[in-house]
Amino acid sequence: MDFDLSADHELIRRTVREFAEGEVAPVAEELDRTKSFPYEIVAKLGALNLMGIPFPEEYGGGGGDTLAYALAVEELTRVDSSVAITLCAHTSLGTQPIYLFGSEEQKREWLPRLCAGELLGAFGLTEPDAGSDAGNTRTRARLDDGEWVIDGAKQFITNAGTDISGVVCITAVTGDGDGQGNGATREISNIIVANGTPGYTQGEPYRKMGWNASDTRPLSFDDCRVPQENLLGPRGAGFKQFLHILDIGRIGVAAMGVGLAQGALDEALKYAKQRRAFGKPISKFQAIQSKLADMSTEIEAARLLVYKAALEKDAKRNFTLTAAQAKLKTGRLAVRCAEEAVQIHGGYGFIEEYPVCRFYRDAKILTIGEGTDEVQQMVIARALGA
Ligand SMILES: Cc1cc2nc3c(=O)[nH]c(=O)nc-3n(C[C@H](O)[C@H](O)[C@H](O)COP(=O)(O)OP(=O)(O)OC[C@H]3O[C@@H](n4cnc5c(N)ncnc54)[C@H](O)[C@@H]3O)c2cc1C
Numbered sequence: 001m002d003f004d005l006s007a008d009h010e011l012i013r014r015t016v017r018e019f020a021e022g023e024v025a026p027v028a029e030e031l032d033r034t035k036s037f038p039y040e041i042v043a044k045l046g047a048l049n050l051m052g053i054p055f056p057e058e059y060g061g062g063g064g065d066t067l068a069y070a071l072a073v074e075e076l077t078r079v080d081s082s083v084a085i086t087l088c089a090h091t092s093l094g095t096q097p098i099y100l101f102g103s104e105e106q107k108r109e110w111l112p113r114l115c116a117g118e119l120l121g122a123f124g125l126t127e128p129d130a131g132s133d134a135g136n137t138r139t140r141a142r143l144d145d146g147e148w149v150i151d152g153a154k155q156f157i158t159n160a161g162t163d164i165s166g167v168v169c170i171t172a173v174t175g176d177g178d179g180q181g182n183g184a185t186r187e188i189s190n191i192i193v194a195n196g197t198p199g200y201t202q203g204e205p206y207r208k209m210g211w212n213a214s215d216t217r218p219l220s221f222d223d224c225r226v227p228q229e230n231l232l233g234p235r236g237a238g239f240k241q242f243l244h245i246l247d248i249g250r251i252g253v254a255a256m257g258v259g260l261a262q263g264a265l266d267e268a269l270k271y272a273k274q275r276r277a278f279g280k281p282i283s284k285f286q287a288i289q290s291k292l293a294d295m296s297t298e299i300e301a302a303r304l305l306v307y308k309a310a311l312e313k314d315a316k317r318n319f320t321l322t323a324a325q326a327k328l329k330t331g332r333l334a335v336r337c338a339e340e341a342v343q344i345h346g347g348y349g350f351i352e353e354y355p356v357c358r359f360y361r362d363a364k365i366l367t368i369g370e371g372t373d374e375v376q377q378m379v380i381a382r383a384l385g386a
Pocket of ligand 1: 089093122123124125126130131132133155156157158159208211216365368369370371372373374375
């Protein structure tokens with residue numbers, strides 16, 4: 001077992017860390033405060049070939065593996081979660097379905113511009129009545145004269161409403177039956193909908209607790225017509241497809257958890273060495289040292305779980321269990337580390353000038369998005385055979 005990163009992996013970690021510290025950190029507070037989408041940063045990430053890390057170079061991707069992608073996400077989140085989730089949702093949720101299930105034509109049409117960061121991809125699974133119970137999709141698509149006619153609504157969708165949002169892959173009920181022409185099971189399919197298609201509208205952005213500079217909106221489809229060829233993969237395969245996409249997405253969100261926790265620790269350690277009380281730096285008090293030591297230990301353990309999930313995926317092994325474990329572990333860890341970091345900052349941790357204040361607000365969604373903790377526990381228990 002080799003715990004050292006390869007030279008290529010070290011390079012991507014170093015590149016993204018330098019970018020995050022040099023380009024993202026100086027503007028993160030302002031973007032969050034003004035709730036401004038980070039257009040310039042996305043353009044720079046595209047120029048650095050980071051908006052399509054795990055996709056083949058022939059489609060404009062970075063030709064990297066899942067570990068490279070996880071490292072990049074971790075390093076971005078160490079500094080700012082809004083930028084990280086923009087890249088993460090775009091890559092694992094928006095672009096991934098087209099890469100994995102799209103026809104050659106669909107890949108050629110969309111992937112180069114998505115991987116370049118010229119366009120953003122989104123994934124529309126969640127609905128007002130279909131969150132954890134994602135198969136309860138109410139959005140319907142019926143075939144009419146060679147077109148899918150889509151009616152329905154999506155909830156909490158990332159990246160769909162920016163000036164550069166190009167495409168959303170949505171789940172929709174496309175008929176009763178199992179997709180093989182028999183049975184009464186509901187048939188769900190994935191369909192590509194381009195921004196600008198008449199009948200597809202994005203609602204106002206939500207007022208959120210965190211991830212303030214990322215774009216999250218409700219979507220609605222009203223007699224929205226797209227060509228029949230926009231179906232992604234076989235008709236009726238949508239349920240299986242989105243479960244696989246969620247498995248992959250969990251590795252990215254788990255990398256966000258490690259990154260946020262590490263960022264919180266780094267800020268807390270820096271502050272603890274500067275802040276003096278009772279005549280010495282607070283880092284010299286055992287109570288503070290215990291917090292820092294526990295954070296560091298837990299982060300290292302969680303990081304290994306995330307990398308294991310990435311390596312399992314890259315080795316083409318089943319990674320469902322490890323990805324769910326990594327997501328469960330890191331979401332909770334991010335919340336706890338952000339809280340401890342605020343505690344170490346005392347009253348200053350409650351003030352927005354300090355990054356840990358933003359980290360605290362940004363952490364909570366990591367136990368909810370991409371499947372709640374309770375959903376991860378269900379996935380893990382199922383894998384254990386419970
Ligand atoms: C900022 C943000 C960005 C998002 N981005 C996207 C996106 O890009 N695309 C997308 O499709 N979705 C997105 N989501 C949606 C997100 O994935 C869902 O919010 C999440 O899956 C939970 O669904 P829900 O909100 O409907 O909660 P619910 O499913 O209603 O859950 C409510 C509570 O009940 C619990 N619960 C539900 N079922 C069970 C059960 N069987 N056993 C035990 N407990 C259970 C849950 O764990 C939770 O605690 C985003 C959400 C947010 C807030």
